[in-house]
Amino acid sequence: MSGRPKRGPSGGFGHRGMMSGEKARDFKGTLGKLIKYLSTYWVSIIVVLLFAAASAVFSIMGPKILGKATTKLFEGIMTKITGTGSGIDFNYIGTILLTLSGLYLLSALFSYIQGWIMSGVSMKVSYNFRKDISEKINRMPFKYFESTNQGEILSRVTNDVDTVSHTLNQSLTQMITSITTVIGVLIMMFSISWFMTLIALCIMPISAVFVSFVIKHSQKYFRDQQAYLGNVNGHVEEMYGGHLVMKAFNGEKKSIEQFDELNNKLYSTAWKSQFLSGMMMPVMGFVGNIGYVAVSVIGGWLAIKKTIEVGDIQAFIQYVRSFTQPISQFASISNVLQQTAAAAERVFEFLEEEEEIPETSKPVQLENVEGSVEFRNVKFGY
Numbered sequence: 001m002s003g004r005p006k007r008g009p010s011g012g013f014g015h016r017g018m019m020s021g022e023k024a025r026d027f028k029g030t031l032g033k034l035i036k037y038l039s040t041y042w043v044s045i046i047v048v049l050l051f052a053a054a055s056a057v058f059s060i061m062g063p064k065i066l067g068k069a070t071t072k073l074f075e076g077i078m079t080k081i082t083g084t085g086s087g088i089d090f091n092y093i094g095t096i097l098l099t100l101s102g103l104y105l106l107s108a109l110f111s112y113i114q115g116w117i118m119s120g121v122s123m124k125v126s127y128n129f130r131k132d133i134s135e136k137i138n139r140m141p142f143k144y145f146e147s148t149n150q151g152e153i154l155s156r157v158t159n160d161v162d163t164v165s166h167t168l169n170q171s172l173t174q175m176i177t178s179i180t181t182v183i184g185v186l187i188m189m190f191s192i193s194w195f196m197t198l199i200a201l202c203i204m205p206i207s208a209v210f211v212s213f214v215i216k217h218s219q220k221y222f223r224d225q226q227a228y229l230g231n232v233n234g235h236v237e238e239m240y241g242g243h244l245v246m247k248a249f250n251g252e253k254k255s256i257e258q259f260d261e262l263n264n265k266l267y268s269t270a271w272k273s274q275f276l277s278g279m280m281m282p283v284m285g286f287v288g289n290i291g292y293v294a295v296s297v298i299g300g301w302l303a304i305k306k307t308i309e310v311g312d313i314q315a316f317i318q319y320v321r322s323f324t325q326p327i328s329q330f331a332s333i334s335n336v337l338q339q340t341a342a343a344a345e346r347v348f349e350f351l352e353e354e355e356e357i358p359e360t361s362k363p364v365q366l367e368n369v370e371g372s373v374e375f376r377n378v379k380f381g382y
Contacts, residue, residue: 027219027338030345034164037128041121048121051114052173053180058107060184062100063318064191069096071311114173122168129161132351141356150241151234156350159229160343167340171333178326178333185323192312192319193302196295200320203291210283214276215334221273222335223342228266230346235259277335288321295320 038045069092076088133156189197239246239255246255299313308316 026345027341030341030348033348034341034344038121038125038168041124044117044121048114048118048173049176051110051117052176055107055110055114056177056180057184058103058110060181060188060322061103063315063322064188065096065100065103066318067309067311067315069093069311070314071309072096074310118173119169122165125168126161126165129164129347130157133157133161133347136351136353136355139355140353144353149231149234149238151232151237152230153234153350154237155226155230155233156346159233160226160346163226163340163343164347167336171336171340174329175333178330181322181326182330185319185326189316189319189323192316193299193308196298196302196316199294199298200291200323202294203287206287207284210287211280211334214280215338218273218276218335219338219342221269221276222339223345224269225266225273226339226342226346228262228269232259232262232266235262273339277332280332280335288325292317292320 072089072092080087133153137153186197189200235255235258239259246252296313296317299308299316302308303310303313
């Protein structure tokens with residue numbers, strides 16, 4: 001690995017040469033390696049994706065059906081007031097409520113099954129990652145451990161692998177659910193009113209511009225955050241492990257200065273990455289509320305003109321909420337994917353390190369060995 005830290009006089013290690021503004025590395029290449037690594041579990045992953053999509057579909061059907069109940073309830077009340085009918089048809093409303101209960105139960109069941117399967121897959125992937133890293137350590141040359149601090153390696157075994165596992169366990173299924181929800185809700189919104197749908201879609205360009213801005217500027221900070229976290233962990237672990245040596249060489253002051261330097265860099269990159277990702281949800285929520293207000297006003301105007309029914313307004317308002325929520329989730333997941341790519345890249349970077357040359361299985365057989373050894377011009381110092 002180029003640019004590794006060298007051991008300092010006090011027994012510690014210097015931080016890795018990574019600038020805060022370093023450009024992100026090969027995101028697509030790392031994602032391809034991760035997909036290839038997950039190919040063993042492709043059957044389980046496909047089942048999870050299908051079940052996540054089915055759960056979202058059953059949930060999407062709810063507001064449209066509930067809108068029929070709202071319309072029936074409104075019509076019953078109006079006929080009761082005007083005296084032109086028998087009132088509310090509770091049998092019809094009861095049938096709709098039973099149908100809704102069945103749909104939401106199926107949605108919850110599919111969601112539970114896909115969550116259970118994906119948890120097993122993510123734990124197996126974490127186990128295999130740590131097993132591969134453990135086996136890789138035993139094949140590494142000593143020069144690697146002399147030029148890389150122990151905490152850097154431990155960070156890849158713990159922090160980076162946990163980041164990948166968390167993404168597989170939660171963010172992957174959320175992403176599929178969000179995509180399915182956006183497509184399904186969009187179809188339902190057009191089936192109710194194309195005019196209100198176009199108004200709701202006006203918020204999309206604003207959201208897209210903001211999401212692209214955050215993704216562009218946050219990826220490099222997430223990667224630096226993972227790297228500096230490993231450096232801080234490595235420094236602390238080595239200072240405690242070599243406490244007596246550090247005290248013997250009066251290295252306390254230098255150790256504290258080095259820790260402050262690493263900790264400040266970690267704080268700077270972590271603050272920037274968390275600030276950018278933290279801006280995502282509030283701004284997306286504000287943009288979504290603007291669309292929500294516009295749809296409510298236009299929906300009321302169309303209902304007065306009897307272009308749509310009252311239940312359609314209720315269903316459409318629910319769909320607007322359902323439409324902006326997965327967009328916000330997808331925007332948040334995109335930040336998680338950036339962090340996951342940085343963590344996976346560090347893991348694969350270690351697994352692809354140059355290994356120690358194995359001893360030959362067919363060594364040269366010496367003949368007529370006299371048993372005498374002579375040293376000439378040999379010097380040794382410590």
